[in-house]
Amino acid sequence: MTTIDVDGMACGGCEDNVIDALSEVPGVEAATADHEAGTATVEGDADPDALAAAVEEAGYEPVV
Numbered sequence: 540m541t542t543i544d545v546d547g548m549a550c551g552g553c554e555d556n557v558i559d560a561l562s563e564v565p566g567v568e569a570a571t572a573d574h575e576a577g578t579a580t581v582e583g584d585a586d587p588d589a590l591a592a593a594v595e596e597a598g599y600e601p602v603v
Contacts, residue, residue, distance in 0.1 A: 541581045544602035545594055548574035553599070560597035564589045577602075 545557060554572035557579050561570035567590075568583035581590060591601040 541585070541587060541590065543579045543581070543587075543590060543594060545572065545577055545579050546600040546602055548572065548577065548599060550574060556597045557594060557599060560593040561590060564593050 548554060548557060551574070554574050557572040558570045561567055561572075561579060561581055564581075564585045566583045566585035567581050570579065570581050572579040579594065594601040
């Protein structure tokens, strides 16, 4: 399991955007996001750089 800190999520719709973006990354089996905690969690064997890039492409800022 990989947890990513994500800046910029403000609501459930933001969570959905992040989940959709992360779900497209090869190797991701499941993804969740929590705008209140500012995190996204991914299950599976995905490249962390690809996960961060997906979050950025969705319009949010991954915190490394």
